[in-house]
Amino acid sequence: MAAAISLHLGPAHAERYESNPATRESNWVKWTVIGISLSFFALFLLLPLVVVFYEALRKGWDAYLVALVEPDALSAIRLTLTAAIIAVPLNLAFGVAAAWAIAKFNFPGKSFLITLIDLPFSVSPVVAGLIFVLVFGRTGWLGSWFIDNDMKVIFAVPGIVLATIFVTFPFVARELIPLMEAQGRDEEEASTVLGASGWQTFWHVTIPNVKWGLLYGVILCNARAMGEFGAVSVVSGHIRGETNTMPLHVEIVYSEYKFAAAFAVASLLAILALLTLVIKSFIEWRAAQAAKEDSEA
Amino acid sequence: MSNRNALPGFKLSLGYTLTWLSLIVLIPLAAVFIKSAELTLDQFWYVVTTPRVVASYKLTFGASLAAAAINAVFGLLLAWSLVRYTFPGKKIVDSLVDLPFALPTAVAGIALTALWAGNGWIGSIVESFGIKVAFTPLGVLLALVFIGLPFVVRTVQPVLEDLQIEIEEAAASLGANRWQTISKVIFPTLFPALLTGFALAFARAVGEYGSVIFIAGNIPMVSEITPLMIITKLEQYDYRGATAIAAVMLIVSFILLITINSLQAWTAKRTGRST
Amino acid sequence: MQFNNTRRGLIALALGLAFGGNAFADVNLLNVSYDPTRELYQEYNAAFAKHWKAKTGETVTIKAAHGGSGKQARAVIDGLDADVVTLALGGDIDAVANAGLLAKDWQKKLPLNASPYTSTIVLLVRKGNPKGIKDWGDLVKPGIEVVTPNPKTSGGARWNYLAAWAYAKQLPGGSDATAKEFVKKLYGNVKVLDSGARGSTTTFVERGIGDVLIAWENEAYLSVKELGPDKFEIITPSISVLAEPPVAVVDKVVDKKGTRKVATEYLNYLYTPEGQDIAGKNFYRPTDAKVAAKYAKQFAKLKLVTIDKEFGGWTKVQKDHFDDGGVFDQIYIK
Numbered sequence: 001m002a003a004a005i006s007l008h009l010g011p012a013h014a015e016r017y018e019s020n021p022a023t024r025e026s027n028w029v030k031w032t033v034i035g036i037s038l039s040f041f042a043l044f045l046l047l048p049l050v051v052v053f054y055e056a057l058r059k060g061w062d063a064y065l066v067a068l069v070e071p072d073a074l075s076a077i078r079l080t081l082t083a084a085i086i087a088v089p090l091n092l093a094f095g096v097a098a099a100w101a102i103a104k105f106n107f108p109g110k111s112f113l114i115t116l117i118d119l120p121f122s123v124s125p126v127v128a129g130l131i132f133v134l135v136f137g138r139t140g141w142l143g144s145w146f147i148d149n150d151m152k153v154i155f156a157v158p159g160i161v162l163a164t165i166f167v168t169f170p171f172v173a174r175e176l177i178p179l180m181e182a183q184g185r186d187e188e189e190a191s192t193v194l195g196a197s198g199w200q201t202f203w204h205v206t207i208p209n210v211k212w213g214l215l216y217g218v219i220l221c222n223a224r225a226m227g228e229f230g231a232v233s234v235v236s237g238h239i240r241g242e243t244n245t246m247p248l249h250v251e252i253v254y255s256e257y258k259f260a261a262a263f264a265v266a267s268l269l270a271i272l273a274l275l276t277l278v279i280k281s282f283i284e285w286r287a288a289q290a291a292k293e294d295s296e297a
Numbered sequence: 298m299s300n301r302n303a304l305p306g307f308k309l310s311l312g313y314t315l316t317w318l319s320l321i322v323l324i325p326l327a328a329v330f331i332k333s334a335e336l337t338l339d340q341f342w343y344v345v346t347t348p349r350v351v352a353s354y355k356l357t358f359g360a361s362l363a364a365a366a367i368n369a370v371f372g373l374l375l376a377w378s379l380v381r382y383t384f385p386g387k388k389i390v391d392s393l394v395d396l397p398f399a400l401p402t403a404v405a406g407i408a409l410t411a412l413w414a415g416n417g418w419i420g421s422i423v424e425s426f427g428i429k430v431a432f433t434p435l436g437v438l439l440a441l442v443f444i445g446l447p448f449v450v451r452t453v454q455p456v457l458e459d460l461q462i463e464i465e466e467a468a469a470s471l472g473a474n475r476w477q478t479i480s481k482v483i484f485p486t487l488f489p490a491l492l493t494g495f496a497l498a499f500a501r502a503v504g505e506y507g508s509v510i511f512i513a514g515n516i517p518m519v520s521e522i523t524p525l526m527i528i529t530k531l532e533q534y535d536y537r538g539a540t541a542i543a544a545v546m547l548i549v550s551f552i553l554l555i556t557i558n559s560l561q562a563w564t565a566k567r568t569g570r571s572t
Numbered sequence: 573m574q575f576n577n578t579r580r581g582l583i584a585l586a587l588g589l590a591f592g593g594n595a596f597a598d599v600n601l602l603n604v605s606y607d608p609t610r611e612l613y614q615e616y617n618a619a620f621a622k623h624w625k626a627k628t629g630e631t632v633t634i635k636a637a638h639g640g641s642g643k644q645a646r647a648v649i650d651g652l653d654a655d656v657v658t659l660a661l662g663g664d665i666d667a668v669a670n671a672g673l674l675a676k677d678w679q680k681k682l683p684l685n686a687s688p689y690t691s692t693i694v695l696l697v698r699k700g701n702p703k704g705i706k707d708w709g710d711l712v713k714p715g716i717e718v719v720t721p722n723p724k725t726s727g728g729a730r731w732n733y734l735a736a737w738a739y740a741k742q743l744p745g746g747s748d749a750t751a752k753e754f755v756k757k758l759y760g761n762v763k764v765l766d767s768g769a770r771g772s773t774t775t776f777v778e779r780g781i782g783d784v785l786i787a788w789e790n791e792a793y794l795s796v797k798e799l800g801p802d803k804f805e806i807i808t809p810s811i812s813v814l815a816e817p818p819v820a821v822v823d824k825v826v827d828k829k830g831t832r833k834v835a836t837e838y839l840n841y842l843y844t845p846e847g848q849d850i851a852g853k854n855f856y857r858p859t860d861a862k863v864a865a866k867y868a869k870q871f872a873k874l875k876l877v878t879i880d881k882e883f884g885g886w887t888k889v890q891k892d893h894f895d896d897g898g899v900f901d902q903i904y905i906k
Contacts, residue, residue, distance in 0.1 A: 014380060014381055014382050014383045014387075015383060016462070017380075017381045017382075017462070018381070018382065018383060020462060020466070021469070022462070022465050022466040022468075022469035022470070022478075023381075023462055023465045023466070024475075025381075025475055026475075029475075030382050033374055033377060033378055033382070034378045034382055034384050036371070036374055037371060037374040037375040037377070037378045038375075038378070038384075038390065040371040040374070040375065041375060041390060041393075041394075043419070044439075044442055044443055044446060045393060045394070045396050045397070045443070045446065046393065047412055047418070047419070048405060048408035048409050048412060048443065049393075049396060049400070049408070051408050051411050051412050051417075051418065052404060052407075052408045055408075055411055093313075094313070094314065094317045094318075097309075097310040097313045097314050097317075098310070098314040098318075100306060100310040101307060101310040101311040101314050102314075104304055104307075105304070105307045105311070107311070111558070113314075113318075114558070115554055115555060115558055116318060116322065116323070117318065117322075118554055118558070119322055119326070119550070119551070119554065120322060121500075121501075121554075122500045122501075122504065122550040122551075122553055122554045122557075123326070123504060123546075123547065123550050124503070124504030124505070124506060124523075124524045124527075124543075124546055124550070125402075125504065125505075125506050125507065125524075126504075126506045126524040126525075126527050126528055126543075127329070127504070127524075127527065127543045127546055127547060130329070130527060130531065130539060130540065130543050131325035131326055131328050131329055131543075132325060133531070133650055134325070134328040134329065134332050134536070134540065135324075135325050135328050136651075137650040137651055138649060138650050138651040138671070139536070139649070139650070139671075140328070141328065143650075143651060147651055150828070152651070152653065153651075154650060154651050154652075155647060155650070155651055155652040155653070162321070165321055166321055166322065166325070169321060169322060185304060188304050189304060192304060192305070197305075198304070198305035198306050201304075202306070220398065220399075223398070223399040224398075226401070227399075227400065227401025227402065227403075227404070228401070229401060229402050229403040229506070229507035230402070230506035230507050230524065233507075234528070234531070237637055237647050237652040238637045238638070238639055238647075239602060239635050239636070239637045239652075240635060240636055240637065240638075241635060242635055246401075247401045247402075247403040247404070247507070248403075250403050250404065250407065251403055252638075254407055254774070255607075255768070255770045255771055255774050256610060256770070257774070257777070257778070257795075257798050257799070259778060262407060263407070263411075266401075266403075266404040266407060266408070269400070269401045269404050270400060270404055272399075273396060273399035273400040273401070273404075274396075274399075276399040277392045277393065277395055277396065277399055278392070280392065280395065281388075281392045347896075347901075348904075348905050349901070349904065349905075410779070414779045414780070414781075415779065415780050415781065416779065416780045431779070432763065432764050432775070432779070432781060514763065514764045514765070515722070515764065515765050515766060515767065516762065516763065516764065516765050517722075517765065517904045518904050518905075528767075529722070529724055529725060529767070531643075531646060532640060532642050532643035532646050532724070532725040532767065533642060533646075533724050533725065533896075534642075534645070534646050534649060534667060535896065538896070
């Protein structure tokens with residue numbers, strides 16, 4: 001399911017279509033199509049983004065900053081960072097291992113395995129939260145054991161981290177698998193034949209080949225990890241200053257008449273999203289350059 | 298690719314993959330089915346077919362289908378504009394298409410609500426025409442359109458970019474006009490990708506929660522989505538009911554996923570791209 | 573200077589992120605409460621921390637979690653480590669007790685049925701009362717849009733529903749059947765059903781949806797206070813319910829954490845003049861006669877029915893009205 005969010009490095013030169021009489025439309029068709037699609041884009045994507053910043057700053061800079069340095073907001077930011085710092089590297093390690101096994105070897109049930117890895121993409125976030133309540137809740141399979149041993153999972157940080165890992169599970173793997181499949185195994189095999197160890201081959205041959213895709217997988221994974229709402233909401237318990245992540249804090253403040261404050265925290269998340277897109281564009285640009293250098297060399 | 302096994306690390310990486318997959322995804326998901334097995338088949342059927350739950354399926358699947366269809370149309374136009382035309386600001390538009398992937402759903406939810414509520418920028422305009430969007434099923438549709446758009450654009454766009462110009466030139470030289478070329482030559486080639494994008498947007502929409510609950514209104518039988526029914530059941534301490542509905546959703550997700558993967562394989566075969 | 577403020581803000585943000593957290597507290601308490609008590613407990617927690625410090629020298633940090641009452645009870649049952657629960661109605665604490673987390677006779681452990689403050693249900697309308705709403709009977713008129721939360725998840729919503737029911741039943745010729753017909757019509761006019769009382773208030777107040785909000789009295793007064801009396805008016809109906817939001821120590825949690833003493837004192841302090849005063853200030857009706865007299869002007873007098881007398885207690889109400897297949901489900905299905 002992740003194919004839709006792969007890096008795409010195709011040619012971006014529309015001029016070749018517009019200058020070719022066989023592939024161009026009349027001007028009024030062109031501008032109508034652009035007009036419709038851009039209006040749609042502005043209405044559905046751009047305006048919601050603008051409104052976040054507008055509402056956030058409606059009461060001025062000072063109110064904006066006050067909303068962000070409030071202790072509960074700080075604690076939410078801290079928890080969100082913590083969850084991402086734990087979840088992203090774990091899924092990175094998983095993604096690399098899974099991609100190595102799937103892209104470089106043949107084994108029965110491979111496509112089924114890919115489907116299973118995709119599963120968290122299509123499971124509703126609410127269900128994702130529910131499953132951890134079922135396992136670790138007081139009435140769940142392991143819940144009473146954990147609670148008797150004074151280990152909190154649900155309604156505490158570990159539960160939030162688990163739910164985050166679940167929803168971001170496939171990102172890195174799905175980014176790497178197609179890239180590493182396309183790469184084939186010739187380079188790695190050559191390297192091992194020349195006497196490099198498995199790890200050496202991996203670090204010096206495989207990783208440099210897929211580094212942009214890897215980076216892209218990581219930033220997407222991170223964006224989702226910091227922004228997850230549904231799954232985290234089910235396992236959080238909503239304790240102010242303790243188990244509220246940024247998106248949950250937004251919801252709580254929103255329901256306390258503090259509209260501008262909710263949008264202030266939301267604007268931080270929106271900035272994170274924009275930053276993700278900027279990095280993505282940069283990666284695409286670098287990867288396209290690298291591809292060009294390769295083909296020129 | 299044959300397994301002459303010149304490369305090391307197969308057992309380690311596959312073992313690690315399977316273990317982690319089981320711990321994080323498979324075993325917890327199994328909990329849903331085991332918990333709902335505490336219900337007899339009759340009870341299970343009763344829970345998942347009560348009128349309020351059925352109404353939520355209709356809304357969830359209906360709105361998701363409609364949103365995916367809207368996205369298929371406008372996403373195709375947008376992808377076409379991005380690939381085929383030059384216009385100012387194109388690079389920015391191209392990067393911002395991915396915004397719904399990166400923007401947290403709760404943020405999208407409150408932003409859309411602020412825009413489309415009766416006192417919002419757009420809401421105040423449409424309400425003067427007597428149309429209410431926020432807190433009605435239309436609001437659900439709106440949120441689902443938002444989150445689904447990039448799926449269509451990003452599946453169609455690369456296929457469109459890879460189309461051989463020569464095919465269109467050939468069609469033109471054989472006397473086809475532009476519309477004939479597009480509808481008879483280009484569209485059939487794009488179709489599998491468009492369908493994949495549609496299915497992806499649909500699958501995402503079915504499970505969506507965060508952006509929808511802020512704008513839906515959550516009226517029983519009218520604007521309650523299925524994920525909200527799970528939450529509502531949970532909040533009434535009805536674990537079995539919640540897991541029964543969750544089981545239904547899981548089965549649907551799984552079917553959708555398998556459909557999508559076959560569609561992607563089909564697209565790949567049609568266009569010679571790897572997924 | 574704005575620039576300085578900005579910079580100070582950024583520095584505070586950075587420092588807060590680096591050194592935040594509550595590393596200095598001797599004791600931590602978690603109060604799991606329902607939706608509209610946010611402001612009440614924010615003030616009360618600060619007062620209690622001071623009181624406890626003066627009494628024992630210990631620093632106590634009180635965390636609070638708010639949400640729909642039923643939802644909060646569910647979280648506690650599932651392992652949210654609440655030292656005390658302060659919920660909207662007895663039925664929700666009963667559910668926690670049924671899960672074995674506290675004694676079934678919890679309501680006898682504190683005075684006044686373990687309800688240190690009471691409240692009732694009133695109607696909030698827009699300034700000038702453009703739709704001329706005076707009593708419950710006006711809510712079922714065609715074209716009136718009503719906002720109230722979902723009784724399945726919100727405690728306040730259950731009180732709302734029962735108040736409307738009590739009104740219909742005491743009308744001449746009223747019976748359970750006419751009451752059911754009445755609430756059915758009423759919920760037919762409900763356009764937004766949020767999961768908690770606070771969500772409904774936001775919908776009505778911030779989003780401008782609906783003509784009338786059925787709300788906790790305290791929530792209604794708070795909205796008027798927060799958003800200005802020039803925007804909303806409180807309508808006191810002819811009859812309503814006496815809402816008794818109860819409080820309890822969660823035995824299993826405090827015994828494990830060793831916080832029984834401070835948790836018990838936390839609830840007892842609610843009954844002291846100081847605690848009662850904070851309740852009154854936040855528009856809850858104090859139960860202490862002296863404090864109640866001080867705030868008497870603030871609350872309208874109206875006929876209040878109790879759940880025990882009118883409906884036969886929460887267990888019965890829950891089963892008849894709000895469980896799956898109960899009256900509330902029936903009115904939504906033609």
